[in-house]
Amino acid sequence: MIDDISLNILKILQQKARIPNVEVARQVGMAPSAVLERIRKLEKMGYIDGYEVRLNPERFGKSQVAFIQVHTSGKTEGQGLVKTLSGLPQVQEIHYVAGKDSYLLKVRETDTQALGRLIRERIAPIKGVTGTTTTIVMNTFKETARIPIDDQDLIR
Amino acid sequence: MIDDISLNILKILQQKARIPNVEVARQVGMAPSAVLERIRKLEKMGYIDGYEVRLNPERFGKSQVAFIQVHTSGKTEGQGLVKTLSGLPQVQEIHYVAGKDSYLLKVRETDTQALGRLIRERIAPIKGVTGTTTTIVMNTFKETARIPIDDQDLIR
DNA sequence: AATGAAAAAAACTGGCT
DNA sequence: AGCCAGTTTTTTTCATT
Numbered sequence: 083m084i085d086d087i088s089l090n091i092l093k094i095l096q097q098k099a100r101i102p103n104v105e106v107a108r109q110v111g112m113a114p115s116a117v118l119e120r121i122r123k124l125e126k127m128g129y130i131d132g133y134e135v136r137l138n139p140e141r142f143g144k145s146q147v148a149f150i151q152v153h154t155s156g157k158t159e160g161q162g163l164v165k166t167l168s169g170l171p172q173v174q175e176i177h178y179v180a181g182k183d184s185y186l187l188k189v190r191e192t193d194t195q196a197l198g199r200l201i202r203e204r205i206a207p208i209k210g211v212t213g214t215t216t217t218i219v220m221n222t223f224k225e226t227a228r229i230p231i232d233d234q235d236l237i238r
Numbered sequence: 239m240i241d242d243i244s245l246n247i248l249k250i251l252q253q254k255a256r257i258p259n260v261e262v263a264r265q266v267g268m269a270p271s272a273v274l275e276r277i278r279k280l281e282k283m284g285y286i287d288g289y290e291v292r293l294n295p296e297r298f299g300k301s302q303v304a305f306i307q308v309h310t311s312g313k314t315e316g317q318g319l320v321k322t323l324s325g326l327p328q329v330q331e332i333h334y335v336a337g338k339d340s341y342l343l344k345v346r347e348t349d350t351q352a353l354g355r356l357i358r359e360r361i362a363p364i365k366g367v368t369g370t371t372t373t374i375v376m377n378t379f380k381e382t383a384r385i386p387i388d389d390q391d392l393i394r
Numbered sequence: 395a396a397t398g399a400a401a402a403a404a405a406c407t408g409g410c411t
Numbered sequence: 412a413g414c415c416a417g418t419t420t421t422t423t424t425c426a427t428t
Binding site: 398404410411 | 412416
């Protein structure tokens with residue numbers, strides 16, 4: 083259901099989304115209409131989830147990244163907990179991790195002060211939270227959502 | 239340099255990149271040409287970093303997410319270390335974190351087995367790496383690169 | 395599925411306010 | 412900066428192979 087041509091199209095798009103279809107068509111050596119049809123199909127079949135703008139966090143005063151391990155009482159408070167956390171725009175990621183009933187959050191805030199406030203006022207008070215461990219990011223060298231698709235292990 | 243209208247445009251784009259300009263124009267109540275000019279300016283001034291496709295990792299057999307804390311000897315091996323790590327497509331993020339000379343990586347692999355191989359064969363052998371601590375993600379509830387821009391603390 | 399031609403929509407340009 | 416009107420480019424549709 084997904085062949086080398088489609089794979090190639092996705093690679094091109096992952097390199098630079100928002101290049102015109104005609105250009106993609108030129109690069110894969112097909113007619114624009116054919117490429118369009120393939121992309122539509124890839125979207126419909128769920129290979130493509132969507133398109134995102136990447137804003138520059140610095141410019142918006144959201145330079146401070148931190149990872150917060152949220153420890154919970156484990157008594158299936160998960161539902162409301164996740165929902166509440168999801169509602170916080172500063173929380174970019176929520177992962178349930180192996181170990182001892184805890185979630186790992188990636189958050190973005192203005193500075194460490196705002197971060198502290200976020201944790202104290204928004205996260206710590208959530209029902210089921212027994213504590214947090216914060217890891218402050220001092221420098222980010224790579225940050226992308228690209229996934230490796232050179233591979234043979236895709237679900238066709 | 240950035241006003242409420244531009245802010246609004248960015249909000250709309252963050253909601254759904256790849257909607258036509260005319261539609262954005264309609265939503266902010268301006269002429270398409272004016273909106274276009276604003277977007278171009280936002281790009282040029284570095285508020286917009288770029289546009290990305292979001293591929294569905296499941297479909298590409300990259301469902302396993304893990305965070306790897308890489309401990310280093312700290313003797314400024316940083317340069318080569320970061321460069322080597324950056325070259326690994328499975329490594330989506332590289333952060334230098336506060337604490338005891340360590341980097342935090344976000345990686346995506348096929349399964350825990352492939353993850354183990356990645357760590358043993360690609361990460362552990364890097365010069366300056368003294369050890370790794372891996373946190374396996376069992377479930378991801380939120381994962382976005384969106385940043386909060388409702389705010390007053392943006393660099394104008 | 396792919397193509398090519400035609401139609402529709404969108405992006406862009408420039409002159410003017 | 413924004414708008415409008417004209418131009419170019421891109422996207423989309425569709426009949427055909």
